[in-house]
Amino acid sequence: MNNQNTYYTSFTTLTLVLVICFFVNISLGSISIPLKSIVSTLFGNSDNETWKVIIINFRLPKAITAILVGSGLGISGLLMQTLFRNPLAGPFVLGISSGASLGVALVILGSGLFGGLFASALISKWSIVIAASLGSFLVLMAVLAVSSKVRDTMAILIIGLMFGSITAAVVSVLSYFSSAEQLQQYIFWGFGSLSNLSWNELLIFFGIYCAGTILSIFSIKGLNSLLLGDNYAKSLGLNLKQSRLIIILATSLIAGTITAFAGPIAFIGLAIPHLTRQIFKTSNHKILLPAVFLFGAIVMLICDSIAQIPGSDYTLPINAITALVGAPVVIWLLVRQRKMMF
Amino acid sequence: MKTANQHTILKTEKLSIGYNTKKEATVIAQNINFELQKGQLIGLVGANGIGKSTLLRTLIKVQPALSGKVLLNNKSLESISPIELATQLSIVLTEALTSKNLSVLELVALGRQPYTNWIGNLSHTDIDIINAALEQINIADLKYKKCYELSDGQLQKVMIARALAQDTDIIVLDEPTTHLDMYHKAYILKLLQKLTKDTGKTILFSSHEIDLAIQLCDHMIVMTHDNIFYDQPCNLISQGVFESLFPDDLITFDNTSGGFKVKK
Numbered sequence: 001m002n003n004q005n006t007y008y009t010s011f012t013t014l015t016l017v018l019v020i021c022f023f024v025n026i027s028l029g030s031i032s033i034p035l036k037s038i039v040s041t042l043f044g045n046s047d048n049e050t051w052k053v054i055i056i057n058f059r060l061p062k063a064i065t066a067i068l069v070g071s072g073l074g075i076s077g078l079l080m081q082t083l084f085r086n087p088l089a090g091p092f093v094l095g096i097s098s099g100a101s102l103g104v105a106l107v108i109l110g111s112g113l114f115g116g117l118f119a120s121a122l123i124s125k126w127s128i129v130i131a132a133s134l135g136s137f138l139v140l141m142a143v144l145a146v147s148s149k150v151r152d153t154m155a156i157l158i159i160g161l162m163f164g165s166i167t168a169a170v171v172s173v174l175s176y177f178s179s180a181e182q183l184q185q186y187i188f189w190g191f192g193s194l195s196n197l198s199w200n201e202l203l204i205f206f207g208i209y210c211a212g213t214i215l216s217i218f219s220i221k222g223l224n225s226l227l228l229g230d231n232y233a234k235s236l237g238l239n240l241k242q243s244r245l246i247i248i249l250a251t252s253l254i255a256g257t258i259t260a261f262a263g264p265i266a267f268i269g270l271a272i273p274h275l276t277r278q279i280f281k282t283s284n285h286k287i288l289l290p291a292v293f294l295f296g297a298i299v300m301l302i303c304d305s306i307a308q309i310p311g312s313d314y315t316l317p318i319n320a321i322t323a324l325v326g327a328p329v330v331i332w333l334l335v336r337q338r339k340m341m342f
Numbered sequence: 343m344k345t346a347n348q349h350t351i352l353k354t355e356k357l358s359i360g361y362n363t364k365k366e367a368t369v370i371a372q373n374i375n376f377e378l379q380k381g382q383l384i385g386l387v388g389a390n391g392i393g394k395s396t397l398l399r400t401l402i403k404v405q406p407a408l409s410g411k412v413l414l415n416n417k418s419l420e421s422i423s424p425i426e427l428a429t430q431l432s433i434v435l436t437e438a439l440t441s442k443n444l445s446v447l448e449l450v451a452l453g454r455q456p457y458t459n460w461i462g463n464l465s466h467t468d469i470d471i472i473n474a475a476l477e478q479i480n481i482a483d484l485k486y487k488k489c490y491e492l493s494d495g496q497l498q499k500v501m502i503a504r505a506l507a508q509d510t511d512i513i514v515l516d517e518p519t520t521h522l523d524m525y526h527k528a529y530i531l532k533l534l535q536k537l538t539k540d541t542g543k544t545i546l547f548s549s550h551e552i553d554l555a556i557q558l559c560d561h562m563i564v565m566t567h568d569n570i571f572y573d574q575p576c577n578l579i580s581q582g583v584f585e586s587l588f589p590d591d592l593i594t595f596d597n598t599s600g601g602f603k604v605k606k
Binding site (some may be wrong): 225231 | 402424427428431432437443444445449452453455456460508
């Protein structure tokens with residue numbers, strides 16, 4: 001049982017790295033706070049009120065958001081890659097993020113079309129969240145419906161891309177009719193952001209995230225049999241329709257809420273499962289799922305720390321950083337292996 | 343009568359197979375009747391496009407029968423739940439694996455899924471059965487290899503080991519000898535014959551290796567345009583069934599050697 005031991009070592013290392021990244025992430029920011037004060041604040045005996053407010057109300061929620069976003073996107077990418085038998089699948093590629101964007105665009109930009117009073121009632125954070133989740137769920141259902149008819153996995157990816165184009169088209173039509181203010185609001189949402197989440201919002205986020213993650217944990221066995229192909233999975237007693245629905249539901253819950261709260265974040269969902277497979281050298285979801293969770297959280301914390309530009313007042317859009325990190329990783333993987341395994 | 347029934351694993355009654363489209367049903371073959379006995383090796387042969395795969399797909403419940411019945415252990419296939427079916431019938435298909443990133447051990451272990459708990463934890467019994475399956479197919483040394491590192495012949499053996507680990511009464515294989523060289527074709531079929539003797543399982547496979555099947559099978563199902571024959575190979579030869587298998591302008595069946603010859 002040599003394998004078992006190496007898994008334990010890898011998991012322990014990853015957990016340690018996650019804890020370190022978490023503290024590093026919290027200690028970085030436009031105002032420098034010594035690590036000692038951070039630790040004492042986190043454990044409830046603060047010496048400085050301002051620092052306490054910064055840490056408890058801003059940095060801590062942001063770090064937790066980063067963990068949820070990174071791990072969640074990684075998990076949904078993993079589920080998609082197995083379900084669609086495609087190494088290039090991920091929330092972004094399959095049009096899930098586009099669906100969410102479309103929902104958000106309709107709420108933010110479309111409100112201009114419905115007129116004054118109605119509009120201000122519409123654009124609350126919650127309407128954005130609901131619109132994004134609904135949008136991603138609908139797109140996923142559409143992709144799934146198509147994928148049951150079209151066996152060619154390439155076609156499914158192209159359909160995802162088409163949804164992206166449709167979104168872009170609708171957004172440009174909507175933006176033609178909307179005010180500069182609304183447009184700015186939509187563009188800023190599109191940059192992605194891990195901050196600005198209150199503890200209350202974080203609680204809702206966490207709740208939905210947990211529901212999605214629990215569903216994915218219950219899908220582990222089915223996901224493993226899906227590695228053999230649909231007919232084999234069926235012959236092993238898997239209820240294909242039900243498992244598919246649960247996997248889709250889990251993904252749209254996780255990816256949908258993440259996109260709603262943090263904006264469309266690129267590449268994490270695609271790159272994390274591949275990097276994890278490189279480290280753990282397995283396709284067994286019982287190992288992969290927790291590994292992807294840890295690894296996604298770590299990468300997202302690091303990306304966020306970079307986005308802070310330590311020592312300056314500027315914050316870069318998180319989406320730019322994840323793409324800068326993620327895209328080269330995907331290229332490197334392809335060049336190195338000449339083939340993407342999953 | 344009762345003793346005879348005890349040995350019958352799979353039985354078809356007036357089975358009719360084909361495809362149901364919205365407008366009409368396309369019948370590929372009808373009035374199929376056979377009884378597969380316990381511990382026997384059965385080969386299914388026929389020309390391309392005659393409906394071998396359709397018949398197998400109907401028998402393994404991937405597609406529904408147009409009419410008639412398939413009985414597995416005296417129970418109608420339709421009334422068997424997916425999980426119950428998974429403990430009675432296992433399959434080896436021609437379709438490529440979705441993921442070849444699995445190790446041989448992981449892949450064979452998937453055969454235990456019908457018996458494992460909600461998250462798929464393997465018990466000691468499961469691990470023993472997996473190791474026994476690997477030993478029986480002689481691939482214990484490949485245990486930690488990845489599937490993408492294997493040759494076609496090795497991969498076929500691994501898939502058979504997986505089906506064996508599923509521990510079912512019957513294993514159905516769709517063209518297990520395609521892509522293999524002559525030696526490995528014989529090796530795989532010989533292995534299947536050995537498994538029926540050693541484990542008492544019934545094994546049904548489709549193949550184009552008619553001469554090998556004649557030498558190794560206990561019974562054969564021969565599909566021709568007009569009829570479907572089910573008998574022992576020697577009886578099928580004396581009935582002249584194989585002559586009617588193909589158009590006779592290019593190849594003829596040689597009764598004495600039990601194989602096909604190209605016309606000079």
